[in-house]
Amino acid sequence: xxxxxxxxxxxxxxxxxxxxxxxxxxxxxxxxxxxxxxxxxxxxxxxxxxxxxxxxxxxxxxxxxxxxxxxxxxxxxxxxxxxxxxxxxxxxxxxxxxxxxxxxxxxxxxxxxxxxxxxxxxxxxxxxxxxxxxxxxxxxxxxxxxxxx
Numbered sequence: 001x002x003x004x005x006x007x008x009x010x011x012x013x014x015x016x017x018x019x020x021x022x023x024x025x026x027x028x029x030x031x032x033x034x035x036x037x038x039x040x041x042x043x044x045x046x047x048x049x050x051x052x053x054x055x056x057x058x059x060x061x062x063x064x065x066x067x068x069x070x071x072x073x074x075x076x077x078x079x080x081x082x083x084x085x086x087x088x089x090x091x092x093x094x095x096x097x098x099x100x101x102x103x104x105x106x107x108x109x110x111x112x113x114x115x116x117x118x119x120x121x122x123x124x125x126x127x128x129x130x131x132x133x134x135x136x137x138x139x140x141x142x143x144x145x146x147x148x149x
Contacts (some may be wrong), residue, residue: 069105070141073132074098077115077148084112093146108134115148 064070075081075093083091087108091099111131119125133142 005111051113058097065141067103067141068135068137068139070100070104071102072100072141072143073102073107073111074145076145079148080116081146081148082114082116083146084114085112086111104135106135106137108132111144113146115146117148 017062025087042142072144073091073093075097078095080095081093083093085104091102093099109132111133113129115127115129117125117127127148131144133144135142
């Protein structure tokens, strides 16, 4: 009787296994996994982006480079430079320094540039140059490069 019982259990088990053509349901937990949507077929147009939420404050500011009265003076020498623009107080630029917020009015401006060159004989030799440039209201900002040669 015991042999018949175990034979029936084995036969039933074999029938169940023979009838199953799929894997049993298994749940696998993977932490930190983010499901991604299936990829689109080739030739599918991209989805339109979502419209941004309007802000209550300005998010786009005009560039400072669009201001025609902005002038940047750049000292490209290893010497100290003094600038005198339209007989205003002098601007002293260290070697390789530049002005950052110099706004001048519309019109023609005359600049006196004094380059200080140290010498063994006389201490400091001052090389004086004059520059002239114009600022137009429809123009853009300007960069003035100063060299010692």
